[in-house]
Amino acid sequence: MIPAAFDYERAGSVDEAVELLAGEDTKLLAGGQSLIPVLRLRFARPSLLVDVGRLDELRYVREDGDRIAIGALTRHAELVRDPVLAQRCPIIPQAARHIGDPQVRHRGTIGGSAAHADPASDLSTILLTLDAELVARGPGGERTIAAAEFFTGPFETALGPQEMLTEVRVPAVETGTYLKLARRSADWATVGVAAARVDGRVQVGLTSMGMTPLRARGVEESLAGGGSPADAAARAAEGTDPPGDVSASSEYRAHLAQVLVRRALEQL
Amino acid sequence: MTRISLTVNGESHEAEVEPRQLLVYFLREELGLKGTNVGCDTSSCGACTVLVDGESVKSCNQLAVQADGCEVTTIEGLAQGDELHPVQQAFHEQHALQCGYCTPGFVMASVSLLAENPDPSEAEIRGALEGNLCRCTGYHNIVEAVRAAARAGA
Numbered sequence: 418m419i420p421a422a423f424d425y426e427r428a429g430s431v432d433e434a435v436e437l438l439a440g441e442d443t444k445l446l447a448g449g450q451s452l453i454p455v456l457r458l459r460f461a462r463p464s465l466l467v468d469v470g471r472l473d474e475l476r477y478v479r480e481d482g483d484r485i486a487i488g489a490l491t492r493h494a495e496l497v498r499d500p501v502l503a504q505r506c507p508i509i510p511q512a513a514r515h516i517g518d519p520q521v522r523h524r525g526t527i528g529g530s531a532a533h534a535d536p537a538s539d540l541s542t543i544l545l546t547l548d549a550e551l552v553a554r555g556p557g558g559e560r561t562i563a564a565a566e567f568f569t570g571p572f573e574t575a576l577g578p579q580e581m582l583t584e585v586r587v588p589a590v591e592t593g594t595y596l597k598l599a600r601r602s603a604d605w606a607t608v609g610v611a612a613a614r615v616d617g618r619v620q621v622g623l624t625s626m627g628m629t630p631l632r633a634r635g636v637e638e639s640l641a642g643g644g645s646p647a648d649a650a651a652r653a654a655e656g657t658d659p660p661g662d663v664s665a666s667s668e669y670r671a672h673l674a675q676v677l678v679r680r681a682l683e684q685l
Numbered sequence: 686m687t688r689i690s691l692t693v694n695g696e697s698h699e700a701e702v703e704p705r706q707l708l709v710y711f712l713r714e715e716l717g718l719k720g721t722n723v724g725c726d727t728s729s730c731g732a733c734t735v736l737v738d739g740e741s742v743k744s745c746n747q748l749a750v751q752a753d754g755c756e757v758t759t760i761e762g763l764a765q766g767d768e769l770h771p772v773q774q775a776f777h778e779q780h781a782l783q784c785g786y787c788t789p790g791f792v793m794a795s796v797s798l799l800a801e802n803p804d805p806s807e808a809e810i811r812g813a814l815e816g817n818l819c820r821c822t823g824y825h826n827i828v829e830a831v832r833a834a835a836r837a838g839a
Contacts, residue, residue, distance in 0.1 A: 418726055418727075420705040421705070422703065422704075422705055423704060423705060424704065425687055425704030425748075425750050427750075427753075446748075446751075449746065449747060449748065449751065450728075450746060453707075453728070453746050453747070453748065454727065454746065456705075457707075457727075468750070468751065494740075517816070518731070518815045518816025518817075519741055519794065519797065519798070519813055519815075520731065520734060520741045520742055520743045520746075520794070520816045521728075521743075521746075521816065523737075523740040523741060523742055523797075524746075524747070602815040603729075603815045
């Protein structure tokens with residue numbers, strides 16, 4: 418399977434990338450681990466691919482006040498071994514370790530994953546669960562988008578056609594875990610559950626339980642009201658719309674979400 | 686067409702490529718390095734694994750233009766003359782293959798693993814090879830080969 422023909426430009430800076438995005442049917446290429454399969458299947462046929470994969474200035478993790486700033490082009494393998502995240506936000510390396518396989522983790526980026534917005538993306542769920550902020554640059558300058566506003570649909574985000582994600586900012590977590598059940602090694606999550614204690618509050622998110630990553634608001638409410646992990650977990654599927662597909666039925670996913678939420682809460 | 690220059694197995698190459706050309710086809714068809722196999726063609730099986738700047742990458746899931754300026758190593762680049770690379774030698778000695786189609790990918794993924802972690806546990810080896818599929822049911826001996834290569838200081 419060969420992609421349809423496209424033009425190719427490698428951007429030397431974020432500003433240059435934003436300028437190049439002004440054309441019709443342009444697309445950003447970061448690590449390419451999601452985009453290249455999509456191009457090969459010809460689900461996308463951009464006229465111009467703007468390669469930002471070499472913007473190494475967007476590969477970093479650093480403390481920024483009470484938040485941790487992660488450059489959009491930081492690769493999954495770098496998240497796995499980052500000392501700042503290991504100390505202050507270990508749920509990210511824990512989840513990144515189970516994304517795809519080593520070859521994918523050597524190339525895939527946190528920004529690319531968020532911007533691709535696959536409802537089965539592990540990192541998107543974590544960004545939503547932690548109330549991350551996503552920083553985007555466009556022709557009008559920079560803006561910050563709350564994760565709750567960012568994921569607008571399957572493979573759809575709040576990014577404008579000429580905007581590029583440059584950074585994500587997450588809070589330090591006191592404790593957190595990401596549990597993922599997949600039918601095969603290196604597969605997408607049948608269901609994934611993120612649970613983290615942030616500023617004394619437990620926040621819970623779900624992967625593959627709807628068209629976007631979701632917060633398990635019923636679970637959070639129950640816990641805030643003093644509910645036990647088991648009581649709270651019973652509400653895990655509230656407000657979700659889990660898909661049925663070759664991996665699992667909708668009912669199975671709803672059941673699995675409850676089991677995984679209970680296990681995750683018991684680990685906190 | 687886009688002009689790229691890259692190093693493959695220590696040799697410099699310059700080429701004009703179509704931006705949509707996948708790295709695996711550049712290696713196989715432009716450079717004639719047919720040791721890198723196309724298996725599933727959907728970035729699942731790992732048969733096309735090569736090293737880009739020392740790290741394992743699925744070359745059916747990379748564009749040749751993305752490798753511009755990079756150092757690529759394929760299975761052909763591992764042996765020193767007649768002397769097999771320690772990972773190749775270990776695959777040979779441990780009978781870590783049957784049909785052999787997946788083998789170049791497994792060897793490259795193993796070389797990448799041992800560069801990152803020279804003394805992996807069995808669980809770490811199995812985890813590190815999750816992106817490579819063998820359909821002849823050869824995993825047991827593949828894991829043994831990686832352990833042997835680690836002991837040999839690959």
